[in-house]
Amino acid sequence: MAQEREQISFRDLQLEDFLHKDTKKHLAQGSGSELRQSKSVxxxxxxxxxxxxxxxEDVPRVTIERTENETVIISKPYVFKSPYSETYVILGAANNVPKEEEVDETGINPQDIKLVMEQAKVCRSKAVKALKAHDSDIVSAILELID
Structure with missing residues (x-):
């Protein structure tokens, strides 16, 4: 005996009910590339x-782990689900974020770590490794990381 699938009525759903506020605003204002993107959405x-x-409804963020060291984060996504399976469609702007690995910071000044991170534009673990490799010499650590 075949199991009947649940029928869902979509007549009551309005597109405006689940568009994000910023998308509605861009559609109302009609401004350039944001308007094209909003109309595409x-x-x-x-x-x-x-x-x-x-x-x-109410999905603030979607996180996708692509590789061992890379994560994709989609903030304010539009998420859709198939009524017949666990299949999702996710729309939104993706940001690639490298994963931070745990590094022992013992013996390293936190202000030095912050300075190296800012100057070399690297993550915390890279700054700590460079500072340890150069015996907490900030200038040498920064030079290694920017080369």
């Missing part, structure tokens, strides 16, 4: 609804 969201894929 609106079109995709509308297409998802017409395919019967419904929005998932």
């Amino acid at each position: 609106e079109a995709i969201c509308s297409d998802m609804l017409s395919l019967g894929i419904f929005p998932v």
Whole structure:
């Protein structure tokens, strides 16, 4: 005996009900590239609804671990879910974030770490490793990291 799938009515869903406030604002203002992007989001969201894929509300962030050292974070995503499976569609601007590895900071001045991070534009673990390699010599650590 085949199991009947639940039928979901999409007639009551309005596109405006789940568009983010900033997207609505750009659509109302009609400004340049932001308007094109907002209209694209609106079109995709509308297409998802017409395919019967419904929005998932209140998802503040989506995190995707791509590799051992890389994570993709999508803030304020548009998330849709298929009613018949655990399949999701996620729309939004992705930011690649390198993962921080744990490094022993014993014997290193926290202000030196911060200074090296700012000057060399590197993550905390790289700054600590460079400072340890150069016996807490800030200038040598920065020069190593920017070369």
